[in-house]
Amino acid sequence: MEALIHIAAAAVDPADAKKANAAIGAGFAYGLAAIGPGIGIGYVVGKAIEAMARQPEAAGMVRTTMFLGIAFTEALALIGFVVFILLGL
Amino acid sequence: MSNESVSPMMTRLEGDAPEIQVSLDILKRGILVTPIIVAVCSVFAGMDGAISAVYAIAIVLINFLFAAGLMAVTARISLGLMMGAALFGYLLRLGLIFLAVFLVRDTSWISLGALGGTIIITHLGLLVWELKYISISLTYPGLKPSARKSPTNQR
Numbered sequence: 001m002e003a004l005i006h007i008a009a010a011a012v013d014p015a016d017a018k019k020a021n022a023a024i025g026a027g028f029a030y031g032l033a034a035i036g037p038g039i040g041i042g043y044v045v046g047k048a049i050e051a052m053a054r055q056p057e058a059a060g061m062v063r064t065t066m067f068l069g070i071a072f073t074e075a076l077a078l079i080g081f082v083v084f085i086l087l088g089l
Numbered sequence: 090m091s092n093e094s095v096s097p098m099m100t101r102l103e104g105d106a107p108e109i110q111v112s113l114d115i116l117k118r119g120i121l122v123t124p125i126i127v128a129v130c131s132v133f134a135g136m137d138g139a140i141s142a143v144y145a146i147a148i149v150l151i152n153f154l155f156a157a158g159l160m161a162v163t164a165r166i167s168l169g170l171m172m173g174a175a176l177f178g179y180l181l182r183l184g185l186i187f188l189a190v191f192l193v194r195d196t197s198w199i200s201l202g203a204l205g206g207t208i209i210i211t212h213l214g215l216l217v218w219e220l221k222y223i224s225i226s227l228t229y230p231g232l233k234p235s236a237r238k239s240p241t242n243q244r
Binding site for chain 2: 034037038041042045046049052053056059060061063064065066067068070071072074075077078079081082085086
């Protein structure tokens with residue numbers, strides 16, 4: 001264990017440490033940015049399915065609205081992804 | 090309206106898929122705006138920016154088409170499967186977008202700024218543009234607004 005600590009200390013120079021921190025931050029940004037839309041899409045789709053099961057004659061309108069809702073929610077994940085590629089890919 | 094309880098697992102939706110129509114509309118508009126976005130990116134990032142912008146627009150449009158196709162196919166099987174396809178499709182599409190960018194990240198022609206900016210702007214811009222037409226015709230045919238009959242448009 002002590003040897004590993006020494007190796008790590010020897011291997012890390014400030015530039016590498018900065019890169020590593022940026023990569024870790026970017027990974028967190030992408031992961032956290034994907035969680036919110038995941039919850040949001042689940043909620044949107046769940047409610048839409050409920051509406052379609054109750055009222056199948058309105059399914060076309062509900063599906064259109066659901067599709068747009070999913071796409072708008074997904075934009076948040078894409079923003080997180082873009083931050084990820086700009087910071088740490 | 091029926092008060093009977095309907096199982097989402099057994100219910101399926103026949104007929105035309107509105108998602109496909111919406112995504113084809115988005116595709117048409119995406120093709121229309123591609124030259125403008127490419128021109129803007131080429132001003133900021135040169136040829137690399139232009140190529141990256143085309144790649145980003147292709148990612149966004151294929152993402153829309155893939156999402157719509159997945160939902161249209163699964164809706165014909167069952168609503169429960171459509172829900173699963175929407176949720177796992179989200180993960181799958183994010184993974185595919187990641188893969189598409191990861192594969193080209195070290196190529197000489199890529200400009201990550203132009204690629205990322207184009208992905209966000211194209212995705213949101215096309216959605217807002219589409220939303221304008223969807224919201225106008227959402228109540229079709231009963232309450233579709235008419236330009237001639239509108240009281241605010243009697244000039």
